[in-house]
Amino acid sequence: MATAGTGIFFDGATSARRPVLVELSPEGLVVRDPQEHAMLVRWPYNELDHLAAPHGLLRLGRAGAPRLARLEVRDPALIAAIDDASVPVDRSGAAERRGRTKVIVWSLVATVSLLLAAVFGVPALADKLAPLIPLRAERWLGEAVDMQARRMLDKGDASRPFECGNAEGRAALANLMAKLEVAATLPIPLEIKVVRRSEPNAIALPGGHIYVFEGLVEKSETPDELAGVIAHEIGHVAHRDGTRSILQSAGLSFLFGMLLGDFVGGGAVVIGARAVLQSSYSRDVESAADRYGVDLMTRAGGDPRALGAVLNRIAGTTHPGVEILRDHPDTKARVAVINTLAPASQPARPILEAEEWRALKRICTAR
Amino acid sequence: MNDANPFDARPAAAPALPQNGARFLGEERAFWRLLTRGAFLLLVTLGIYRFWLATDVRRFLWSNTEIAGDGLEYIGTARELLLGFLIAIALLVPLNIVFFLSAFGSGWLSQLSGLLALVVLALLGQFAVYRARRYRLTRTIYRGIRFHQTGAAWRYAVCAIFWWAMIAMTAGLAYPFAQASLERFKLRNTYYGDLQGRFVGSGTRLFFRGVLLWIVVVVPLLFGLMLALGSIDWTALSEAMKRGGDDVMSRLEGAGLAPAAVIAVLSIGWSVLALALLYPVFQAMVLRWWMSGLRFGALTVASHLSTGAVYAIYLRFMWIALVAGVVFAIGAAIAFAIAGGLTLWLGKGVLTELLSTVLLIGSYVVVALAYSTIYQATVRLRLWKASFESIELSGIDALDRVNAAGAASSAVGEGLADALNVGGI
Numbered sequence: 053m054a055t056a057g058t059g060i061f062f063d064g065a066t067s068a069r070r071p072v073l074v075e076l077s078p079e080g081l082v083v084r085d086p087q088e089h090a091m092l093v094r095w096p097y098n099e100l101d102h103l104a105a106p107h108g109l110l111r112l113g114r115a116g117a118p119r120l121a122r123l124e125v126r127d128p129a130l131i132a133a134i135d136d137a138s139v140p141v142d143r144s145g146a147a148e149r150r151g152r153t154k155v156i157v158w159s160l161v162a163t164v165s166l167l168l169a170a171v172f173g174v175p176a177l178a179d180k181l182a183p184l185i186p187l188r189a190e191r192w193l194g195e196a197v198d199m200q201a202r203r204m205l206d207k208g209d210a211s212r213p214f215e216c217g218n219a220e221g222r223a224a225l226a227n228l229m230a231k232l233e234v235a236a237t238l239p240i241p242l243e244i245k246v247v248r249r250s251e252p253n254a255i256a257l258p259g260g261h262i263y264v265f266e267g268l269v270e271k272s273e274t275p276d277e278l279a280g281v282i283a284h285e286i287g288h289v290a291h292r293d294g295t296r297s298i299l300q301s302a303g304l305s306f307l308f309g310m311l312l313g314d315f316v317g318g319g320a321v322v323i324g325a326r327a328v329l330q331s332s333y334s335r336d337v338e339s340a341a342d343r344y345g346v347d348l349m350t351r352a353g354g355d356p357r358a359l360g361a362v363l364n365r366i367a368g369t370t371h372p373g374v375e376i377l378r379d380h381p382d383t384k385a386r387v388a389v390i391n392t393l394a395p396a397s398q399p400a401r402p403i404l405e406a407e408e409w410r411a412l413k414r415i416c417t418a419r
Numbered sequence: 420m421n422d423a424n425p426f427d428a429r430p431a432a433a434p435a436l437p438q439n440g441a442r443f444l445g446e447e448r449a450f451w452r453l454l455t456r457g458a459f460l461l462l463v464t465l466g467i468y469r470f471w472l473a474t475d476v477r478r479f480l481w482s483n484t485e486i487a488g489d490g491l492e493y494i495g496t497a498r499e500l501l502l503g504f505l506i507a508i509a510l511l512v513p514l515n516i517v518f519f520l521s522a523f524g525s526g527w528l529s530q531l532s533g534l535l536a537l538v539v540l541a542l543l544g545q546f547a548v549y550r551a552r553r554y555r556l557t558r559t560i561y562r563g564i565r566f567h568q569t570g571a572a573w574r575y576a577v578c579a580i581f582w583w584a585m586i587a588m589t590a591g592l593a594y595p596f597a598q599a600s601l602e603r604f605k606l607r608n609t610y611y612g613d614l615q616g617r618f619v620g621s622g623t624r625l626f627f628r629g630v631l632l633w634i635v636v637v638v639p640l641l642f643g644l645m646l647a648l649g650s651i652d653w654t655a656l657s658e659a660m661k662r663g664g665d666d667v668m669s670r671l672e673g674a675g676l677a678p679a680a681v682i683a684v685l686s687i688g689w690s691v692l693a694l695a696l697l698y699p700v701f702q703a704m705v706l707r708w709w710m711s712g713l714r715f716g717a718l719t720v721a722s723h724l725s726t727g728a729v730y731a732i733y734l735r736f737m738w739i740a741l742v743a744g745v746v747f748a749i750g751a752a753i754a755f756a757i758a759g760g761l762t763l764w765l766g767k768g769v770l771t772e773l774l775s776t777v778l779l780i781g782s783y784v785v786v787a788l789a790y791s792t793i794y795q796a797t798v799r800l801r802l803w804k805a806s807f808e809s810i811e812l813s814g815i816d817a818l819d820r821v822n823a824a825g826a827a828s829s830a831v832g833e834g835l836a837d838a839l840n841v842g843g844i
Contacts, residue, residue: 062563067612067821069489069562103492104482106444111482111492119823122492122563155471155497159464166465302519306512320787321465324780328773 057130059083061092064119074125076137081112083123093121097138110134112141166307170325174303175333182296187240190295194259197294201257205249216246216266221415224408228279231403235352236286244282246415252366256285258294266416272362275404275412280349280359287344293337300333301326342386346393354403356394360387438487439812443804445483451796453479458788469837470500476795481559484807487815495558495830500837503554503830507547507838510831514539538580544841545576549605550832556609557828562818567825570608572832578604590637595625602709611715612821620712625705632701636693643686647679703729706806717814724809732805736797743793747786754782 061072061083072092075082080096095114105111105124110131112123125131135143142148185193206214229244240260249265256262262285264278272278288294308322342359349356367383404412457472474497481493521532549572556566582597599622606618703726710722758775 064563065823067562067564067818069819103494104478105490105492106483106485107446109490111490120494120560120563120565122560124490152471156460156464156468159460159467159471162467163464320780320783324776328776 055133057125057127058086059126059130060124062120062122062124063092064117064121072123074123074130076133081123081134081138095123098140100134100138100140102141102143110141110143115140170304170307170329171332174300174307174329177303178296178299181299182292185292185295190292191240191259193295193298194257194261197257197298198259198261201255201261201263205247205263212248214247216248216416218411218415220411221246224404224412225415227408228275228282228404228412231352231354232279232283232286232348236290236348238286238290240289242286242289248416254281254285256288256294258292258298260289262286262289268362268366269413269415271365272413273365274355274358274361275402275409276349276355276358277362278412279352279354279403280345280356281362283348283352283354284341284345284359286348287341288337290344291337291340293341296337297330297334300330304329339386339389342390343393346390349403350395352403353399355399357391357398360390360394363387363390439815441484441486441807441810441812443484443807445479445800445804447796447800450479450800454792454796458792462784462788470504471497473497473500477555480800480803484803486561486807487812487818489562492560493558494560495554499554499830500833503832503834504837505834506829506831507834510835511838540839541580542573542576543835544839545579546572547832547835547839548579548841549575550828551836552605552832553828554830554833557825561611562821564612564821564823565825565827566612567610567828568605568608569610570604575601575604590641591633592626592630595629596622598622598705598709599625599712602712606713610825611818613824614716614718614817614821617714618712619714620708625708628704628708629701632697632704636690636697639693640686640690643682643689647683647686650679650682651676699729699733700726702802706802707809710806710810715817717817719813721811721813722806722809723811724806728805728809729802732798732801735801736794739793739797740790743789747789751782754778 055076057074059072059074061070062068063070070092071086073084073086073089075084077094080094081100082094083092084090085092093114095112099115101113101115103111103113103122108126108128110125112125112134114121125134131143135141140147202214225244225246229242233242238260242260242262244262244264246264246266246269250267251265252267252271254262254264254268262282264282268281269278272281304326308325345359346356349359363383364387402409453475454472457468457475460468461472474493474495477493477495481491484491518532518536521535549568549570553568553572556568559566579601582593582601585593586597599618599620602618602620606616609616703724706729707722707724710720710724713720758778761774
């Protein structure tokens with residue numbers, strides 16, 4: 053077994069390249085000047101730092117030393133002897149692999165924990181935080197979102213104004229809203245508008261803004277059907293779903309956009325995961341809004357089943373999209389739940405008089 | 420891929436140490452192994468593993484590079500990168516909240532907040548680029564002495580943003596001058612121990628070497644786009660857009676949109692093709708110019724990187740990418756078959772949709788990661804090797820009498836660059 057040999061030494065103070073003698077003494081690795089045999093350094097074996105180097109070269113430093121002194125050894129026998137004497141010298145790479153396995157396990161644990169946070173933590177946090185946001189802040193947020201939503205929805209057709217509304221139509225809508233608002237007793241006033249969009253849909257924004265699309269008014273056959281959809285949207289306002297969804301989306305952006313997914317192709321993971329998670333959150337939200345809508349319609353003296361009827365009609369006309377990415381739960385299941393929740397007795401009269409309903413149906417068409 | 424791999428035979432029959440040059444000793448196979456393993460771990464940890472992979476890659480590249488007979492060393496650790504990233508996140512979150520809130524506000528501040536955020540983030544990005552460079556330099560050791568970097572990162576950021584704006588406004592003509600100016604700034608502030616670097620590459624020289632490429636690639640694009648814009652009857656177009664309705668398409672055609680589109684597509688097609696064919700020429704030219712402009716005290720560098728070598732590197736990449744593409748096409752067919760089978764077996768339901776979504780996104784990510792891996796294992800590695808092996812040093816005595824100076828810097832810059840996606844890790 054070799055106990056001495058030659059190497060190249062850099063003292064860490066200058067870049068001078070020095071051929072040296074290397075000895076394995078009991079106290080440590082000794083580096084000597086080849087001519088005068090003066091000891092340059094003695095490094096204890098357990099303080100050796102095994103550094104990256106090309107194949108066939110052992111590069112050593114001293115762990116924790118302020119200077120970056122380096123010893124390079126090429127003699128295979130000497131390398132083997134140093135490896136045997138020193139614990140930190142890890143020629144087989146076994147210690148490195150053990151350390152790396154630990155890193156991988158912990159990274160996987162962190163990944164799972166962040167995913168759990170995204171699936172359960174973010175919606176739970178948003179549920180807890182949304183009621184804490186003061187109503188004034190929510191209205192302010194609503195104004196800002198309202199502006200953006202209008203910009204997105206408004207196709208900019210100059211010949212017809214974006215908001216529908218002749219006097220009779222507006223009066224009928226106000227009457228319908230009055231009935232619903234009295235029954236709902238919300239802490240914030242509602243602002244409802246019928247807008248020129250052909251899709252049969254309605255949306256609720258934070259701060260009590262509700263947009264009913266022209267397409268929905270067309271598709272509704274009774275005033276109770278339209279009222280049912282509006283009651284569902286009032287449910288979103290009452291549950292502060294708009295604010296919650298903004299909080300959720302911010303939370304997911306943070307989790308996926310900042311902490312995870314920063315690698316090639318990671319963008320797709322982020323977008324996909326966000327879409328799946330947000331639609332899974334919104335399933336529960338939609339069911340809750342349905343329950344609220346049924347309850348509100350009952351209290352307002354309308355027919356709660358009408359919501360189910362109009363949902364069935366709308367579902368028949370739209371394309372069956374990718375289910376998991378769609379916000380609303382399966383229509384059949386929704387209608388079934390609505391019908392079980394609705395009380396057995398049906399109201400004797402529709403929520404609006406026939407005259408008013410005719411006016412409301414013409415809200416976008418009549419001048 | 421069956422061409423003789425020069426790396427495999429290297430360690431056994433290593434040529435004599437070139438005293439006035441550099442060489443790269445890394446085995447390509449080992450690099451492939453490192454990268455494929457890393458890509459898999461990136462996938463299952465959703466990117467958390469990137470700090471370890473980046474450190475492994477740098478350690479491999481640095482420690483296998485030998486300059487004038489002595490090896491480079493990379494002593495950065497993944498832990499430092501992770502910590503730097505976490506600190507960067509902590510710094511960026513309040514900033515993002517401010518931007519988020521000001522976007523919802525009213526008045527001129529919210530109107531400007533988008534632009535303001537863009538400028539601040541661009542500046543911060545260049546700041547991070549400079550700081551990340553400092554981290555890398557202070558973790559680079561040669562002959563027991565570290566490199567380091569001085570200079571204010573915010574000054575670099577302002578200069579870089581200025582030059583990038585100039586490049587954008589001149590359609591790329593300012594690029595050589597921008598590079599020369601920024602490299603002068605960087606190298607002036609770069610030290611090996613107490614040996615100061617400098618950059619002597621001339622922007623004008625690069626300009627005259629590259630202007631022909633610019634004429635071939637960019638001029639047809641500019642010309643085509645201007646011709647296209649000129650051939651559109653703008654009043655008719657705006658009229659058509661305003662009136663809308665069902666016959667909008669026919670009126671759009673009346674506005675001369677069809678010939679404009681043809682001209683635009685032709686010129687863009689030409690430029691993309693020319694760019695793809697000439698990119699290796701450009702890259703070899705810039706690399707040669709950059710390396711030949713490097714100076715450290717009396718040490719001068721000259722590079723003889725051949726354009727043909729860079730072409731060979733890209734051709735090899737294209738060939739491997741093509742083979743991989745065939746493999747992925749077969750894989751995608753199988754994945755679609757599985758997705759179809761699942762739909763039949765489970766029926767249309769939430770679970771099927773979830774599984775097919777995961778399958779779809781998963782296969783996209785696998786393909787993207789695979790191409791990134793192939794690119795790194797072929798182009799990045801071989802360009803690194805070819806660049807180092809192309810250099811010829813003179814005045815290497817200057818490297819013998821350097822004193823240690825500078826201290827290790829933090830990895831916050833790397834973290835910022837990573838969080839801002841400006842090519843940190």
